[in-house]
Amino acid sequence: MTIEHATKKHTDKKNAILASALALFVSQGFHATSTASIAKAAGVATGTLFHHFPSKDSIINHLFLNIKQEFADTIISNSQVTGDIELDANTLWQNAIDWAISQPLKQKFFLQFSLSAEINTATRQQAMTGILRFIVELIEKGQQQNIVAHYPIDLLLENCHGQYLAAIRFFTDHPELGQDTSHRHASFQLFWKAIKA
Amino acid sequence: MTIEHATKKHTDKKNAILASALALFVSQGFHATSTASIAKAAGVATGTLFHHFPSKDSIINHLFLNIKQEFADTIISNSQVTGDIELDANTLWQNAIDWAISQPLKQKFFLQFSLSAEINTATRQQAMTGILRFIVELIEKGQQQNIVAHYPIDLLLENCHGQYLAAIRFFTDHPELGQDTSHRHASFQLFWKAIKA
DNA sequence: GTCTATATGCCGATAGAC
DNA sequence: GTCTATCGGCATATAGAC
Numbered sequence: 190m191t192i193e194h195a196t197k198k199h200t201d202k203k204n205a206i207l208a209s210a211l212a213l214f215v216s217q218g219f220h221a222t223s224t225a226s227i228a229k230a231a232g233v234a235t236g237t238l239f240h241h242f243p244s245k246d247s248i249i250n251h252l253f254l255n256i257k258q259e260f261a262d263t264i265i266s267n268s269q270v271t272g273d274i275e276l277d278a279n280t281l282w283q284n285a286i287d288w289a290i291s292q293p294l295k296q297k298f299f300l301q302f303s304l305s306a307e308i309n310t311a312t313r314q315q316a317m318t319g320i321l322r323f324i325v326e327l328i329e330k331g332q333q334q335n336i337v338a339h340y341p342i343d344l345l346l347e348n349c350h351g352q353y354l355a356a357i358r359f360f361t362d363h364p365e366l367g368q369d370t371s372h373r374h375a376s377f378q379l380f381w382k383a384i385k386a
Numbered sequence: 387m388t389i390e391h392a393t394k395k396h397t398d399k400k401n402a403i404l405a406s407a408l409a410l411f412v413s414q415g416f417h418a419t420s421t422a423s424i425a426k427a428a429g430v431a432t433g434t435l436f437h438h439f440p441s442k443d444s445i446i447n448h449l450f451l452n453i454k455q456e457f458a459d460t461i462i463s464n465s466q467v468t469g470d471i472e473l474d475a476n477t478l479w480q481n482a483i484d485w486a487i488s489q490p491l492k493q494k495f496f497l498q499f500s501l502s503a504e505i506n507t508a509t510r511q512q513a514m515t516g517i518l519r520f521i522v523e524l525i526e527k528g529q530q531q532n533i534v535a536h537y538p539i540d541l542l543l544e545n546c547h548g549q550y551l552a553a554i555r556f557f558t559d560h561p562e563l564g565q566d567t568s569h570r571h572a573s574f575q576l577f578w579k580a581i582k583a
Numbered sequence: 584g585t586c587t588a589t590a591t592g593c594c595g596a597t598a599g600a601c
Numbered sequence: 602g603t604c605t606a607t608c609g610g611c612a613t614a615t616a617g618a619c
Contacts, residue, residue, distance in 0.1 A: 202584080218503045220417025223612060234586050239614060241584090304497050304555070306415045340572040344556050348576050351552025352545060358501070359544040375537040379545050383580035399602080421595060431604050436596060438602090 203241045205231040207255065210248050215297045219249055219307045250312045253302065256295045257316045263288050265323065274331040275381060281327075282353075282377045289357040290367045296357050303354060317346070324349065328384070338386045345384060352380045400438045402428040404452065407445050412494045416446055416504045447509040450499065453492045454513045460485050462520065471528040472578060478524075479550075479574045486554040487564045493554050500551060514543075521546065525581070535583045542581060549577045 209230035213222040224245050228238045242248045264284040270277055289296040302308055317325075328345055331337030337345070356376045359366075366372045406427035410419040421442050425435045439445045461481040467474055486493040499505055514522075525542055528534030534542070553573045556563075563569045 218417065220415065224614080225612080235614080236587075236616090237585050245613070300501050301503060304500075304551070305502060306498055338572075338575075340576065341569060343560065344553075344569060344572055344576070347552045347556040347559075348549060348573075351548040351555070352580070354501070354551075355544045355548025356541075358548070359541050362544075363540065372538060372541060375535075375541055376545075378535075379537065379541070379580045382582075383549070383576045385579075420593075422593085432596080433598090433605075434603050442595070 202231070202233055202237060206233060206238055206241060207248070207252055211252055211256075211294055211298060214249060214252070215294055215301060218301070219305075246307070246309075249302065249307050250309060252298070253308050253312055254315060254320070256298060257320045260285070260288055260295070261320050261323070274327070274334060274336045275385070278327065278331075278381065279377055281324075282380060283373065285353060286356060286360060286367075286373065286376065290360055290364070293361070296361060300354060300358055300361065303350075331384075335386050337384050340384075348383060349380070352383065356380070399428070399430055399434060403430060403435055403438060404445070404449055408449055408453075408491055408495060411446060411449070412491055412498065415498070416502075443504070443506075446499070446504050447506060449495070450505050450509055451512060451517070453495060454517045457482070457485055457492070458517050458520070471524070471531060471533045472582070475524065475528075475578065476574055478521075479577060480570065482550060483553060483557060483564075483570065483573065487557055487561075490558070493558060497551060497555055497558065500547075528581075532583050534581050537581075545580060546577070549580065553577070 206227060210222070210227045213227055213230060224238055225235055227248070228235045231238070242251065264281050267284045267287075268277065268280045289299075325342070325346065328337055328342065328349070332339055332342075356379075359376070360372075363372075403424060407419070407424045410424055410427060421435055422432055424445070425432045428435070435445075439448065461478055464481045464484075465474065465477045486496075522539070522543065525534055525539065525546070529536055529539075553576075556573070557569075560569075
């Protein structure tokens with residue numbers, strides 16, 4: 190009980206720091222946000238912040254992996270695999286759009302930092318080869334069934350990522366269209382037509 | 387002659403500042419780059435930098451518009467319009483990839499800052515509705531001819547931008563494939579299949 | 584684990600001579 | 602237009618009590 194209590198306290202403060210950092214990084218950018226302001230917004234002292242994270246850099250990289258993991262968990266757990274590649278891809282795509290719409294801060298974080306220099310290459314690789322590996326596997330399965338075009342896998346993956354970022358950027362700029370079925374359908378059609386065999 | 391000389395001097399210093407800022411922003415990021423280091427790299431004093439630009443922010447926004455304009459000028463001037471939408475789109479696409487490969491610094495600048503918060507919305511809008519208007523017009527023309535799918539134009543534009551960024555990101559990570567025709571062809575095919583009717 | 588207090592250096596921008 | 606010199610402020614990170 191004592192241990193559980195301590196752990197909860199621990200994660201509470203740590204999560205508060207991550208949550209405040211997320212909000213501030215998104216609204217102001219990384220370097221424009223001071224560690225002091227993150228600590229203040231989280232209701233902790235700067236010393237506490239540096240107790241949980243060795244540096245400001247580690248905060249944003251930690252945040253990136255946390256959010257990617259949450260993204261992956263959510264879109265997978267809301268999907269049922271049918272074995273029909275296009276259908277499964279559509280389900281994942283729509284879940285991904287739903288997630289982005291329901292998590293505007295995290296969505297904006299991806300838009301701003303997915304391609305930025307603040308996220309180091311180790312973090313990026315961990316996301317692609319670990320957390321998002323199921324996407325790689327789905328595309329390769331699609332190629333084996335001659336449903337997905339036999340373009341180089343790296344090019345396909347980069348294209349998927351780029352189209353997803355474009356889609357959530359569109360729905361960010363036009364939040365009123367988030368539930369419009371024709372726009373939702375079109376965003377998947379663009380993606381699927383690009384990669385299908 | 388005196389005026390020309392003065393003007394040339396003027397643009398020389400100003401361009402030197404912009405060139406140094408480009409290199410430093412790309413390698414270190416915006417906020418991590420000090421105005422002092424930009425001035426030093428350009429061989430001018432900090433006072434001179436602030437004579438030409440009212441603030442550090444104005445440097446990066448100025449840079450963004452300059453590079454977008456150069457990008458647009460280059461891919462247009464290397465193209466001959468045939469009236470065949472797919473052919474013209476392919477020419478523009480391949481020219482755009484060529485430009486990115488031949489200008490690695492400017493390409494990386496786009497990758498890092500196209501979606502970042504450092505570029506303000508006025509700058510962004512000026513780029514889309516002014517400098518890149520010819521792209522909007524080409525897509526609309528394609529829709530009128532029923533060659534390009536009738537998805538909402540804003541969604542199409544965002545998708546084009548996203549796929550272009552994905553393509554240059556791929557060729558950045560794999561410079562040895564920049565002249566490989568199958569990869570070049572595949573990158574256009576992905577783009578075109580997505581948007582065609 | 585969390586706090587207060589603070590070290591120390593660098594930052595953007597300005598002033599003013601030439 | 603360009604320079605030198607410099608200001609006031611804020612940044613990250615640490616020290617050490619509790």
